[in-house]
Structure formats: structure tokens, C-alpha cells
Amino acid sequence: MEYILNKIKEFNRIIIHGHQRPDGDCIGSQYGLYNILKESFPEKEIYVTGEVSEYVAFVGRPTLIDDELFNGALSICVDCSRKDRLGDGRVDKSSYVIKIDHHPAEDQYGDYNYVDDNAPACAQIIMEFYLKFKDELKINQEAATALYVGISTDTGRFKFDSVTSKTFIAAAKLLDEGVNLSYVDNHLSVETLESLKLKGWCLSNFKMTENGFAYIIMKRETIEEFGVSDEDAAAQVSTISTIDKAPVWAIFIEYPGNEIRIRLRSRGPVINDLASKYQGGGHPKAAGAHLETWNDLDKFLLEADNLVKDYKKSLAN
16 A cells, blocks of 8 residues: 555556446545545646446546546556456556456556455545555545445445445544535435336346346336436346345346346355356456347356355255
8 A cells, every 4th residue: 555655646647547337336436535635635636537427426427538638647446357347448548557446356457456355345445545644645525425435335335244344444434534424325315216116117027046046137128118327227236135035136237239237146155256257257246247148148047046056055054
């Protein structure tokens, strides 16, 4: 971490990147770091580039910056395990690239990589970075709110088993810096009428395999029928997260251009090995993957069903 701080001090222009289709942890990490650096080094030029997440747009809205700003700049990439998943992939135009992440290290694309795959959220790493150098760095309410959003969303509101005492310590410190819990909850807990109707559709149309793999198939026409964003559609993976006999569940979403993405979740079995077979990866119990075509669906369902079957058999033994 000291090396990262020294690099930040070295550069006058810093560009903060996140991943494609950003979630709360991505945006929270980007704007948490942005606000810490703006508060600590007001003389520096600092930008957040990449894609917007409407779900957490109250934290910040990245914009794609001009090419010339990369010249002589330091790029810091947060919450993104692979270079090809960056929301703004122009990191090669920068003079130096630092990667800060909590996903298993698939692609060491930075000139310097800081990866802690034991951290449940990248925002927790950013907070630990601030706490380590709090005599030199400054934090404000905006930074604290962003980091709290990142930690709380990526831990399922502190209920995933990746949460440790360090997570609660980080959250407590953020509360001390002025996080307004009701303000955050009012943004994270509300949903549009269209999303609520889609949730009802998901509850009526999800399926389960013989051994207990629950899944939702979300074709393009369904998303358009309900008038929701792709982000809202993907969030429906949590709609079937509480089924008693389904320790693994997923949503298959058809994006424009016939891209089929999978959000895969687990309450027990390790699932990132399965995801890696389908152009994906991630955490042991939260991963993503792709299908080349819908013709690959049956094969994936069979492998997922066998995964659940083996898991339940291991519990019985």
C-alpha cells in the first residue's frame, strides 16, 4: 500500500477506472478513492472514467474522458479482475497502471497489482488504504458514503460469509465519518414499479433442476416488455436467493447483440470453477459467466445440477 501511495504522490493526473456494467462496489470504490484523493491532494487532476450504474448513481456518475488526458497520467483500476472487462479500456495510454482488486487474480494487467481476495469488497480495501495512511490522507462524507455503499452492497448488507470483523470495523469507521444510513437505505431499498412487476414475473417463471439449481431465463423481449434497464433485470438474481432447497441459483440474461450473460450465486457450493468453464469467473460463491448461444444452456444446467447434487451428497455424508 505504501508503494501505491508513493505513486499517487508522484503523478499530477490520476484516472480511476472500474469494470463494465458496474455494481455498487465498483462505483463505491471509484468514488470513495476519488473523494479521498481530491480531499487529500486538491492540486491534482483526478477523474473517474467508465460506465454509469443507475442503481448507485447517487454516489457518482462516471464519464468517458478525452484521450489526451491519459498522456502522462496514472490509471488506478478498482474492482476489475481482467483488463478486457474495464469500462474504459484505454489504460495502455497512461504512463502507469495500478490494479486494486478483491477478485481472484486472473489477469495481472497492471504495472503494479494489489489484490486481496479475502476482502469481501474492493471498497473495504480502499478504506483500509485510507486508515493505514490517515495521518497523510483525508476523508469526507462523500468518500465515506461511497465506500459504505460499496461494502454494504457487495456483502449483501453484511450477510455473506466473506464478511469478517475487519468489514465491520471499516463500516464503523465510515459511520464515524458521517454516513447517513437512512439516506443510503432510501436509495438502495426502493425500486421502480416496473422492477417490482418484473420481480413478480420472475417468481412465477423461475425453474429448478432435479437436484435444486434454481434459475431465471430473461430473454430480450421480456426485458423490453417490462421496460426495465439491463441493470435492473440482472438484479433479479436475488429474487430467487431464498429458496430452501436451492443452494445455487442464477439468472441468464440476453443482452443486445445476442450476448448471453450469467449471474451465478451460491449459499454453499463453490461456483467459480463452473463459471470459469463458461468464459467467466469470480468469487467462490458469487460469479459470472457467458453462454455462446442458447444451445449451450442445457449443458450448463446439467453441470450446475450435478454441482448441487454432489454438494448435497457431501452434506449427507
